[in-house]
C-alpha cells in the first residue's frame with residue numbers, strides 16, 4: 001500500500017533544531033533527491049532537515065488528499081481497529097465510570113477525539129460502541145465529506161486552532177499524523193491539555209527501527225516528503241515521556257510490504273514482525289500522567 005505523498009515543490013524551508021533534545025548538530029542520514037533526513041547526534045531523532053514551514057505543509061491537504069482517503073477509508077478504518085485491538089485499547093478505555101452515590105444518573109458516554117480523522121470512518125466505529133465523538137481534520141474537503149456522509153461533528157482545523165476545552169476527552173487517537181507535524185512536541189502538549197488525567201492517547205506512525213527502514217534507508221516507503229519526522233521506538237517514547245505521558249503499550253506490525261520482492265518473504269516476515277518487534281509501523285498507547 002503506497003502512502004499518500006506530495007511531490008517536492010517550491011516551499012520555504014529552514015533548518016530546525018531537534019524537537020526532542022534541542023540539539024543543533026544533525027548528522028546527514030538519507031538523501032532523497034529534493035529533500036533529506038538527518039539524525040540528531042545527541043538523541044537519535046530523525047527529522048527532515050531543512051524542514052518546510054507549517055503553512056506550506058497545511059496547504060498540501062486539498063481535494064486530492066480527500067480523493068486518496070475516501071477511496072481507502074474503510075480499509076484504513078479496519079487497520080486502525082486492528083491496532084486498537086492489539087493495544088488492548090477497549091479494555092483499558094471502557095472501564096465503567098463510578099456512579100455518584102444516591103443518584104440514578106447513568107454514567108456519561110466516554111468521549112473520543114480523532115485528530116487527523118480524514119473522513120471520520122474510524123469515528124463511526126467509536127459511535128457504534130456508544131462513544132461521544134469529535135474529529136479534527138486539516139483537510140477541509142475531507143471534514144465536509146465526513147460531516148455529510150456520516151453525520152459526525154468534524155472540525156476543519158488543526159488541533160491547536162480548534163481551541164477545544166481542557167480535560168474534555170477520555171481518549172485521543174491520531175493515526176499517521178505525528179510524523180507530518182512541524183511541532184510534534186506542541187501537539188503532545190495540546191493533547192495532554194485536552195485529556196482528562198489518566199486519559200489515553202493512541203498514536204500510529206512508521207517505525208524507523210523496523211526491518212524495512214534498515215534495509216531500504218533513503219528508499220524506504222516512509223522516507224517521503226510529507227514525513228517531517230521518522231520516529232523509532234526510543235525517540236517516540238522519549239518524546240511522550242518528556243511531555244507528561246506514561247507509555248503503557250507499543251506494538252509493531254508489517255514485516256514485508258505488499259509488492260516487494262521476493263514475495264515469499266511476506267508471510268513469514270509479517271508473522272514474525274509483531275512478536276519480535278521489527279514491524280514497519282508502530283502503534284503506541286500512552287496515558288496522561290495525573
Ligand SMILES: [Zn+2]
Nearest residue numbers: 018021040043
Ligand atoms: Zn535530539
